[in-house]
Amino acid sequence: MEKTYFDVTNNTKVAAFTELGLKEAKDLVEKAPVVVNTGLTKEEAEKSMEKLKAVGATVSLE
Numbered sequence: 001m002e003k004t005y006f007d008v009t010n011n012t013k014v015a016a017f018t019e020l021g022l023k024e025a026k027d028l029v030e031k032a033p034v035v036v037n038t039g040l041t042k043e044e045a046e047k048s049m050e051k052l053k054a055v056g057a058t059v060s061l062e
Contacts, residue, residue: 006045006061008037008052035062 037048052059
């Protein structure tokens with residue numbers, strides 16, 4: 001069965017990709033690697049991954 005839902009994990013300490021406040025974004029990236037999105041469709045996960053890559057993140061789909 002083909003996987004239909006994905007999680008996007010930020011594997012590097014890259015600043016704010018999400019709509020979090022500064023403190024929350026800092027806390028998130030300090031915990032890298034960390035899952036930043038869960039339960040996304042493949043298309044949503046790929047878009048999220050591309051946004052993170054655009055700001056220099058190393059990401060993976062799980």
